[in-house]
Amino acid sequence: MKLANNYWIKSGLINLLQNFSGVFFGFASFWVLVRVLSPEHYGAWTLFLSTVTIMEMIRNGLIQNALIKFMAAASSEEQKQILTASFSITGIVTFICIAACVGCARWLSHIWKTPELETMFYLYSFSFLASAVLTQFNCIEQAHLQFKGVFVTNVLRQLIFFSYILVCIVFKIPARLIWLVYMQMISIVVVTIISWFYVKPYLHFSKTFSKEWGKKLLNYGKYAFGTSVSSILSGTLDQMMLGAMLSPAASGAFNIAVRLINLIDIPTNAMATIVFPQSSRRNDADGAHAVKYLYERSVGAIIAILVPGIIFVFLFSDLVIHIIAGSRYEKSIPLLRVALLYAIFIPYGRQAGTILDSIGKTKITFIMVVITASLNIGLNYLFINSLGVMGAAWATLCSNIVGFIMAQYVLHKALQTSIINPWLYAWQFYVQFFNTYITRKIKK
Structure with missing residues (x-):
């Protein structure tokens, strides 16, 4: 009973702090951005974030919950097979998302009447590679009922981005949309490297791809994938439709x-x-x-x-x-x-x-x-x-x-x-x- 209580207290506190810090930095960034960007450029930034969030959710939804669920109850040998299958599937889906992001860039910039968006989408496609690895690392931690690394990396990722826009408002430097994307890219790469130190004790892979576990992950994940995509579309398409x-x-x-x-x-x-x-x-x-x-x-x-x-x-x-x-x-x-x-x-x-x-x-x-x-x-x-x-x-x-x-x-x-x-x-x-x-x- 004491162990269970410790789990809820410790995990609950860490996740509450993580979500609070996430919303705090997101809110603080928003507070600065509505003051350093015009209403049109702020609207364009929200449309960009909505789009890349959908791409991220498409990829993460296919594997994320399945990886946590199966690893949480698997033996050490099974965990190796699950990890190899999960990383393989995630890699394939990531490249599909990158192709979609690049392919839709010009069309989206046209319907939202913001030419800068095309270059922003091209640049952000590189971030998908690092964020794919980061998501896998976070899931591995959660499957082992560990949340410290997830907390640290999430806070640091947002802190790096917020630091840039804070400098913009303090020193009255114009905040350019393209530089917001650069800071997103830098923050993702930095925290992915840091996250590796937290999960490396659990990173044990099998030498071959397990078709059985690949099938299990996909069978479970296909509905979670659909759920994630539908959910994020429901939460962001209203803003996209307003923009168009x-x-x-x-x-x-x-x-x-x-x-x-x-x-x-x-x-x-x-x-x-x-x-x-x-x-x-x-x-x-x-x-x-x-x-x-x-x-x-x-x-x-x-x-x-x-x-x-x-x-x-x-x-x-x-x-x-x-x-x-x-x-x-x-x-x-x-x-x-x-x-x-x-x-x-x-x-x-x-x-x-x-x-x-x-x-x-x-x-x-x-x-x-x-x-x-x-x-x-x-x-x-x-x-x-x-x-x-x-x-x-x-x-x-x-x-x-x-x-x-x-x-x-x-x-x-x-x-x-x-x-x-x-x-x-x-x-x-x-x-x-x-x-x-x-x-x-x-x-x-």
């Missing part, structure tokens, strides 16, 4: 609301990282009841932390936007208020996908995400045409509600989960916090 149908500036305004939701969403990301390997083990050892408890308790903890933040930001949306982005982005205020309405569904959806993947139901997760993503894309097209930039926010809210209903139905059928139980756990969280910290201080 309206302007890069409209995309940038919506991105500001999305970034604030990401700031609130730190606990969800942290919890999802540590729940996946733990859920895989509990499902094998203790069965569905243990996984049900894990899901409801983790969602409850996230809700308890999220709700106060959501209420505060909703009540003071105009003040928050003015402080964070300045007067040039007043259009983001109503966008943020609508985005906050669907923020409460995020813990349910994220943890549902994590739990279903961990118990081997990746096909179901894939189908749900494809339906939600397709609905989101269709609604975005209709709503943006009729409502303008606000249409993207309302489309995302509607698709999130539909996704929430589907996920809860599937989880109830598989694990007998309840929508209400997470809120009961959230209330217990407040009660325990009050009794432990407030009442005790009053008595003293």
